[in-house]
Amino acid sequence: MALQTLLLEPLLAAGAAQPALFSLTNCLILAGVIFAAGAWGVIARRNLLVMLISIELMLNAVNLAFISFARAHANLAQQTLQPYAGETGQLCALFVIAIAAAEAAVGLAIVIALFRNRQTVDTRELRTLQQ
Amino acid sequence: MLNSLGQWFESLNPWVLSHRTLFERTLILIPLLPLAGFLVNALCGARLTRRAAANIGVFASLGALVYSVVCAVALTLPGAAADTRDCLHAVYGTWLRSGDFSVSFGLFMDRLGMVMTLIVTGVGTVIHLYSVGYMAHDPGISRFFAYMNLFLFAMLLLVLGDNLLLLYVGWEGVGLCSYLLIGFWYEDAKNAAAGMKAFVVNRIGDLGFTLGILALIAIFGTVNLVARPERVGGQRVTKQTYLQPARGEKSGGYVALPREPGLLDYGDALRLLSNNKPAECYVLAGTRLPAEVTNFDLSRTLSARHWPGIAITVLLTYACVLLFIGAIGKSAQIPLFVWLPDAMAGPTPVSALIHAATMVTAGVYMVCRLNGLYAASPEALRMVAIIGGATALFAALMAVTQLDIKKVLAYSTISQLGYMFLGLGVGAFSLGIFHVFTHAFFKALLFLCAGAVIHALAGEQDLRRMGGLRKRLPVTFWTMVIGAAALAGVPWLSGWYSKDAILLEVLARYAQTHDRLYLWLYAAAVLGAFCTAFYIARLLCLTFLGESRAEPEKQAHAHEAPLTMALPLLVLAAFSLLAGMVWHGLFIPEGGRVSGLGTYNISAEGTRGVERLNEALAFAATLCGLALAWLLYVRKARVPDPEAAARRVFYRLSLHKFYVDEAYQAFIVGPFVEGARLAHWVIEMLCIDLLVTGTGKGVAWLGGYLRRLQTGLVNFYAAAMLLGALALLIFLLRS
Numbered sequence: 001m002a003l004q005t006l007l008l009e010p011l012l013a014a015g016a017a018q019p020a021l022f023s024l025t026n027c028l029i030l031a032g033v034i035f036a037a038g039a040w041g042v043i044a045r046r047n048l049l050v051m052l053i054s055i056e057l058m059l060n061a062v063n064l065a066f067i068s069f070a071r072a073h074a075n076l077a078q079q080t081l082q083p084y085a086g087e088t089g090q091l092c093a094l095f096v097i098a099i100a101a102a103e104a105a106v107g108l109a110i111v112i113a114l115f116r117n118r119q120t121v122d123t124r125e126l127r128t129l130q131q
Numbered sequence: 132m133l134n135s136l137g138q139w140f141e142s143l144n145p146w147v148l149s150h151r152t153l154f155e156r157t158l159i160l161i162p163l164l165p166l167a168g169f170l171v172n173a174l175c176g177a178r179l180t181r182r183a184a185a186n187i188g189v190f191a192s193l194g195a196l197v198y199s200v201v202c203a204v205a206l207t208l209p210g211a212a213a214d215t216r217d218c219l220h221a222v223y224g225t226w227l228r229s230g231d232f233s234v235s236f237g238l239f240m241d242r243l244g245m246v247m248t249l250i251v252t253g254v255g256t257v258i259h260l261y262s263v264g265y266m267a268h269d270p271g272i273s274r275f276f277a278y279m280n281l282f283l284f285a286m287l288l289l290v291l292g293d294n295l296l297l298l299y300v301g302w303e304g305v306g307l308c309s310y311l312l313i314g315f316w317y318e319d320a321k322n323a324a325a326g327m328k329a330f331v332v333n334r335i336g337d338l339g340f341t342l343g344i345l346a347l348i349a350i351f352g353t354v355n356l357v358a359r360p361e362r363v364g365g366q367r368v369t370k371q372t373y374l375q376p377a378r379g380e381k382s383g384g385y386v387a388l389p390r391e392p393g394l395l396d397y398g399d400a401l402r403l404l405s406n407n408k409p410a411e412c413y414v415l416a417g418t419r420l421p422a423e424v425t426n427f428d429l430s431r432t433l434s435a436r437h438w439p440g441i442a443i444t445v446l447l448t449y450a451c452v453l454l455f456i457g458a459i460g461k462s463a464q465i466p467l468f469v470w471l472p473d474a475m476a477g478p479t480p481v482s483a484l485i486h487a488a489t490m491v492t493a494g495v496y497m498v499c500r501l502n503g504l505y506a507a508s509p510e511a512l513r514m515v516a517i518i519g520g521a522t523a524l525f526a527a528l529m530a531v532t533q534l535d536i537k538k539v540l541a542y543s544t545i546s547q548l549g550y551m552f553l554g555l556g557v558g559a560f561s562l563g564i565f566h567v568f569t570h571a572f573f574k575a576l577l578f579l580c581a582g583a584v585i586h587a588l589a590g591e592q593d594l595r596r597m598g599g600l601r602k603r604l605p606v607t608f609w610t611m612v613i614g615a616a617a618l619a620g621v622p623w624l625s626g627w628y629s630k631d632a633i634l635l636e637v638l639a640r641y642a643q644t645h646d647r648l649y650l651w652l653y654a655a656a657v658l659g660a661f662c663t664a665f666y667i668a669r670l671l672c673l674t675f676l677g678e679s680r681a682e683p684e685k686q687a688h689a690h691e692a693p694l695t696m697a698l699p700l701l702v703l704a705a706f707s708l709l710a711g712m713v714w715h716g717l718f719i720p721e722g723g724r725v726s727g728l729g730t731y732n733i734s735a736e737g738t739r740g741v742e743r744l745n746e747a748l749a750f751a752a753t754l755c756g757l758a759l760a761w762l763l764y765v766r767k768a769r770v771p772d773p774e775a776a777a778r779r780v781f782y783r784l785s786l787h788k789f790y791v792d793e794a795y796q797a798f799i800v801g802p803f804v805e806g807a808r809l810a811h812w813v814i815e816m817l818c819i820d821l822l823v824t825g826t827g828k829g830v831a832w833l834g835g836y837l838r839r840l841q842t843g844l845v846n847f848y849a850a851a852m853l854l855g856a857l858a859l860l861i862f863l864l865r866s
Contacts, residue, residue: 046846051846051849
C-alpha cells in the first residue's frame with residue numbers, strides 16, 4: 001500500500017489534470033512507445049525474423065491506438081447522430097488483426113524461401129539489389 | 132544550180148507562211164527534245180547499252196538542230212520582204228503573278244535568238260557526235276550525255292526565253308551543268324574542286340545579276356524582253372500586225388493599242404519615260420542617234436512609273452552595271468575569270484561546248500539582248516569596254532607561256548570573250564555576236580583537235596612532251612591549222628572578219644570622240660591580237676612540228692582519230708573557213724545602223740578614214756605574232772623551259788597568271804576559311820557541343836550521385852519509408 005502510494009503520488013501530482021491511469025492520452029503514449037520500439041527493431045536489427053516480429057509489434061501498437069480511440073469515444077454515436085460511429089475503431093482493429101496474420105504468413109514464407117536459397121537471414125548478406 | 136535552189140526555196144514560201152503559227156506554237160520543241168534526252172538518259176541510263184545512251188544524246192541534239200533550222204527558215208523565208216524586227220513568239224501561260232507584276236512562260240525567236248539557237252544546237256550536235264568517239268570507253272557515258280542534254284536544254288531556255296527571269300533560269304541551269312560536267316570524273320578530288328570553283332565564282336557574278344534584275348523590275352515593273360501577242364477586239368494581234376503601216380499614228384510604223392498593266396517590255400518603258408519620243412531618251416544619254424530603235428516594240432501607251440528627282444539614266448546605269456557583273460562571272464572576265472582554266476579538268480568535249488562556244492557567251496548574249504538599255508547608259512558601256520579590253524590583253528599575255536595545251540586554249544577563250552565585250556562596249560552590239568558566232572566554230576574546233584591529240588597520245592597534255600605529230604595525225608593537223616588561222620586573224624577566214632570589225636569600231640570611236648580611253652583600248656586590243664597569233668602558232672609548232680618529245684611508246688601508238696571524231700573536225704573547219712565570208716552581211720550593218728540581227732549599233736560615224744589604217748595594223752600584228760612564233764619554235768626549235776626562264780620577271784608573271792589565284796587565296800579565300808574555322812570553334816565546339824554533351828554528362832553525374840540510395844539493405848528501405856510517412860504526416864498536420 002505504501003509502495004503504491006510512493007509510485008503513484010508523483011504521477012498524480014504531475015498529472016493533476018489527468019483523471020485516471022487509463023486515460024486516452026496514456027493509452028496513446030503507450031501505443032506510440034510500442035510503435036517506436038517496433039520501428040527501431042525494423043530499422044536497426046539484422047535478423048529478418050526479428051524484423052518480422054518488430055513489424056508485428058508496430059501493427060499491435062496501431063491496434064492499441066484504434067481500440068483506445070474506440071473506447072474513449074464510445075458515445076460518438078449518440079453525440080454525432082451517426083450510426084456505428086463509435087464502433088469504427090473496433091472494426092479497424094479487427095481488420096488489422098486479419099491483415100497482420102496474412103502478412104505474417106506471407107513474410108514467413110518469404111523468409112523461409114530466402115533461407116533455403118541463401119542459407120542466411122542476415123540482411124547484410126542479402127544485398128543483391130545494391131547498385 | 133543556185134538559182135534553181137533559190138527558186139525551190141521561194142516555192143516553199145506560201146506553205147511556210149501558212150504554217151507559221153504552227154512553228155510559232157511549237158517553239159517549245161526546241162528545248163524540249165534535249166530535255167527528253169536528259170530524262171531518258173538520267174532515269175534509264177543504267178539499263179541502256181553504251182551505244183543506246185550515246186545515240187539518244189546525239190539524236191536529241193540533232194532533233195533540236197533540225198527544228199531550229201526549220202524555225203529559222205520560217206522566220207527568214209519571206210526574204211527581202213522580211214522585217215529584221217520580226218520574230219516567232221509563243222506564250223505558254225502565266226508563271227508568276229503578284230499584284231500587277233506578272234511573268235509568263237514564253238519563248239521567242241527573233242534574228243538574234245535564231246543565230247544563238249543555231250550556234251548552240253549546231254555546234255552542240257557536232258560536239259555530241261564527237262563525244263561518242265571520245266567517251267566511248269568511259270563507264271559513265273550515259274551520265275555524260277544526260278548532263279550534256281540538260282545543258283542544251285538550259286542554254287536553249289536562256290536564248291529563247293522571252294523574259295529576263297526565264298533567261299536567268301537558263302543562266303543558272305548552265306552554271307549547274309558546267310559544275311556537273313567539270314567534275315564529271317569526280318573520283319579525283321581535283322576535278323571536284325575545279326567544279327566547285329567554277330560554280331562558286333559563277334555564283335558571285337549571279338548575285339550582281341539578281342540585283343540587276345530586281346533593279347530593272349523596280350525601274351520598269353516588268354521583265355519582258357518583247358511585247359506580248361494579245362487579243363484585241365476578238366482578233367489575235369501579234370508583232371506581224373504591228374508591221375502594218377500605221378494610219379494616222381506616228382510611231383515608227385506601229386499600231387498603238389491599249390494594254391493591260393504589267394505586260395510592258397523595256398522598249399515601251401524607255402519610250403514612255405522619255406515622253407513618247409525615243410530619240411530623247413538617248414539624247415539624255417548624250418549620244419546622238421536617229422529616232423529608230425528597232426529591237427523593241429514601241430507600240431503601247433500606258434502610264435509609266437515616275438522616279439522624281441533621279442534621272443532615268445542613273446538608275447539604268449546601276450541596273451546595267453549589276454547585270455554586267457553577272458556577265459563577268461559567267462563569261463570569265465576580269466576579275467572573275469579564275470574558274471575557266473581550272474575548268475579544263477573536265478572532258479575535252481565539255482571544254483569545247485561549254486567553255487568555248489556556248490555557256491561563256493551567255494553574258495555577251497544578255498548584253499546584246501538588252502542593247503537598248505545599255506545604249507541608254509553610256510557609263511555602263513564604258514565599263515563593259517574597259518573590262519573587255521583589259522581581259523582581252525591580260526588573258527592573251529597569260530596564254531603566251533602556258534605549258535598545258537588546254538590551258539592555252541582556256542586563256543585564249545577568256546581573251547576572245549574580252550574582244551566580244553570590247554565590241555559591245557563601243558556600241559557595236561551585232562559585232563559582239565558576230566565574234567561569238569565565228570569564235571564558236573574555231574574555238575570548238577581547236578578544243579576538239581586538242582582532244583584528238585590528247586586521245587592519240589593517251590592522255591598527254593603537256594606541250595613539252597609533244598611534237599612531230601604532223602605526219603601521224605594529218606586530219607587533226609590541217610583542221611587545227613585552219614582553226615588557228617581563224618583565231619589569229621588570217622585574212623578572209625571567219626575570225627578575221629569579226630575581229631577586224633571590232634578593232635575598226637574601237638579605232639573609229641577614238642577617231643570620232645578623241646577620247647584617250649579608246650586609244651588605250653585599241654592599243655591593248657592590237658597587242659592582244661599580236662599575242663593571240665603568237666601563242667596559237669606556238670601551240671601548233673610545239674604540238675605538231677619538229678622532233679617528237681613524247682615518250683616512245685606514246686608516240687608509237689599515236690593514231691588518227693576515228694570517223695566520229697574526225698567528221699566534226701571537218702565540219703567545224705569548213706565553217707571556220709567560210710562562215711565569215713558567207714554571213715558577214717548579216718552582222719555588219721551596211722549603210723544604216725540596223726544590223727541584220729535587228730540590233731541597233733551605236734557605231735561611230737565616219738569609219739571610212741580609219742579602215743585602211745586598222746586593216747594594216749591588225750594584219751601587221753597577226754603577221755608579227757606568227758613570224759615570231761615560227762622563229763622561236765621552228766627555226767630555233769626552242770622547247771618551253773620554265774626553270775631556265777624563271778629569271779625573267781615577265782615570264783614568271785605570265786606563267787603564274789599574274790598571281791591572281793594566289794592573291795585571291797591570300798586575301799579572300801584564306802580569311803574566309805579561317806573565319807569559318809573560328810565560327811566552327813566558337814559556335815559549334817563551345818556553344819553547341821558544350822550544351823549538348825554537357826547536358827548528357829550532367830545527367831550522368833546526377834545519376835551517379837543518386838545511385839548511392841540503392842543500398843540493397845532492407846533496413847535502409849524501411850527507414851526511408853518511415854521518414855517519408857513522417858514527412859507526409861507533418862505536411863498534412865500543418866496544413
